[in-house]
Amino acid sequence: MAVRHYDWIAHHSRRAPDKIAVVDLASGRRFSYAQFDARISRLATSLRDSLKVSRGDRVTVLAQNTTDTLEIQFACFRLGAVFVPLNTRLTVPELQFIVGDCAPKVMVHDGDLAETALAVAKLCGVRTTLLLGPGGSYEAGIAAAKSLDRIEQVTLDDTSTIMYTSGTTGHPKGAIITHGMTFWNCVNLGGPAGIGPSTVLLTVLPLFHTGGLNCYTNPALHAGGTVLIMRAFDPALALQLIGDPAQGINVFFGVPAIYQFMAQHPAFAATDLSRLATCGVGGAPMPVPLLKVWETRGVALQQGYGMTETSPAVLVLDREDAARKAGSAGKPVLHTEVRIVRPDGRDADVGELGELWVKGPNITPGYWNRPEANISSFTDGWLHTGDATRVDEEGFYYIVDRWKDMYISGGENVYPAEVENVLHQIAAIAEAAVIGIPDAQWGEVGLAIVAVRPGQRLSEADILAYCSANLARFKCPRQVRFVDALPRNATGKIHKPTLRKKFSAPSEVDKAKSATA
Template sequence: MEVAFDGSWLQKRSQLSPAKVAIIDGETGEQWNYKKLYNRTLIMADRLCQLGINQGDRVALLSPNDPSYFELLFACQAAGAIFVPLNWRLSEKELIYIMKDCEAKCVFVHPDYKEFVKNFPCETFPLEAQTDQESISAEISLGDSCTHAAIIYTGGTTGKPKGVILSHQNIASNAINTIISWGLSERDITLTCLPMFHTGGLNALSTPLLMAGGTVVIMRDFQKDKVIDLLNLYQCTVVLMVPTMYHMLIEQPDFIKESFPSMKTFLSGGAPCPLEVYEAFYKKGKLFKEGYGLTEAGPNNFYIDPTEAYGKKGSVGKPMMFNEVKIVRKNNVEAEPNEVGEIFLKGPHVFTGYWSNQEETEKVKCEGWLRTGDLGRKDEDGYYYIVGRAKDLIISGGENVYPTEVEQTISQHIAVKEVSVVGIPHPKWGEAVLAVVSLKSPASEKELTTFCSQRLGKYKVPKRFVFVKEIPKTAVGKIDKKLLMERYREIFLYEKERL
């Protein structure tokens, strides 16, 4: 699928739907229609030009979720610059590394983070309130659809963060594929509560809905007690959250009595979702489904009809209209139905490469396909399931243990609030299964071991359960397995004497 644009699709949308509400600031209630969004984009693009930003320069943004993300993203397109959203949860040292790595020309800083800028290696500018000008005098060149649009840095869970280059073509292709495959329209309204420095907050639903002429409500940061209020206040129809957010949502006292009258679909992504979340929405008669993606591809790749999702719990569905998927075993052999292998993706939404890192790019590109590093399987009906990260696979006594399967089992116990399963070095088995659990009511290690033994093969049953108040999360709300593996790395070494 080739997509070519003569100019900015936002300009076209502003002509088609000038008075339609495009963005609502959930913090202040301020609303921008498409005409205002486009005008503000041109004003910001003019400001970039006045600051000496040239074609290909990297322009960073350090801000909580805010309408300025779209303002600067589209302004960079108009000015031919490259947008670099920064993870505001990182340390100063980590932020400086990213700005040096991408050689940022400047960074725009939200007032909340003005104290961060003292040691930044580039020029810093405050985000300023704009007057609502009708037009600007400067001539603004429009970005080419084949040029770089953004660099989004990965979390760096396996080393230094890598800058994922997304072209205008990548972002537009993902948006079009999502609109067509998921059936989005100008009548849809979403609440963006995932961080917008992450592809899930920026590209999963927000950009596709703007292209479709819908409305994006921006939540400054995730607050479990405000989500229900905002979904109802603005009559949202679709929302994307990660499993940890859904955990907090369904535990809210107001969740039990809430009917979510306007909501059509609740969507989960970022990690396999516990089955209890499906049950919570099924009991309400509300549609709930899972998706799968990554910064390097999309992030949208699959579609499942929400009416089928409960019968196929845990499935992300089938490939969307304009991308391809395959499951590959060792030696590049395509897997048979229900065989586990690595997920390979192909399509115009797949990233250009890692910024200044050809070696890492070549590791994940394979004859036109993207090697995701994630494990999955496809059933006899063609529905795909995510098994987990290849690096998270546990090999215990020569047997493969997939953490997601064990986590899904443990999470069904009535006392379990949240669980993460990791492989820890073991003097006898090579690796052993460790379950880190937070509880919502009392339960013992013996009780959970018995529960698992009745449902899992012996080698899959955790050798130990560790109970914690809260399981640590990454900046985007995913469970931080790397931290857990480091924290409990030596837990089994002391058992050597008892073997």
């Protein structure tokens, strides 16, 4: 059988066959690289021979986190097929659009999501579904198949994955991910994160998202490390596993909410965090006060920035700069170019805000079935990220906010992330978000939506007074709404479209309200 030198699992199966590659925490299954490679090989044969999956065919997966998802990814790679992970929180109509758009030959799903998966498959005419778990058709197919006799020869420019964006406006777009994008991310991200054969990574973000799949799951497997997969994030379990020396976890990645929930857990103060060599954070602006909380426990959170379309690493803050440059997303990774572009198309000066543009071998070639998006999203090969950014005199980049989240109050641009960073300095606030709402006098003003920590009391007047003392007047929220918890998407990011829908036109009664909690 021909050996493809960039098949990571096959490579490590030959070099370190007995080393543990993946651990499925929910089921307790542990697979060495040799066992993992053998399962992937037989799965690929089953998909090709029994289900007629061939080069270019799409295979969708709707499942909570499991090592099976990684097997499907690598089996698709060996067949030249296209892996399409699906967001487990989407409704049937939302999934119907995505599945209809990518037209898969097979849908793989777990038992918990069987009803949704089968409904979508029926609506979209997907004839073949595979059920994960003991006694399911997925395991039966692997058991009955032989090792793959021929690996499809693909190039780094061939499509390996389609990953659909969250679709905050209109229908979601399927970002085309090539084999090269995934490889370059392993190179770009693996170095600054210190990923290597000794890496033991705890993966808590969903594998249908680039954060879960590529920060740092794929880089860890590329390097021959070990990955522990948590079915769904649980702060208590995460702290228990990290603190357990028998697990040996030394690398972790999360969005800001993950670190917030862990820091607020009663077990946080007593958990042994000393083995954590790398803790990455990205996906949303990170409140500096939260960085300081982890810093007091001896953990410097390594900030970074990326997108699904950039595979995802673009900027990474080196560990030695994490405390000194708290709030920065770092500097560009090795094989990537960046620009900060003003609205007039010229490059911004140091300290000046502009939109971040990115170019390089880690950038998507475009969107699946969306030629209009391909035209609007690129200029001469540069991807428009939509993120307002500045760079300081030392070359460190700061992601200020999404351009679309910015609002204009009295002619002044307001970036909610800056205001939220101040709100997080208030000890009684558990979480906070700011949106712009219509105002007859100023065009738009800020509305702060706040969840208060259990057992704490906080009034609207308290919050507004603190903001007034720490922000320019035009940046200060004019109103506050109290909620039990903020809406979040599947990766833990605060979902501002939901907040805008609920709060964009508050009633006169609501405007007069203040609350305590």
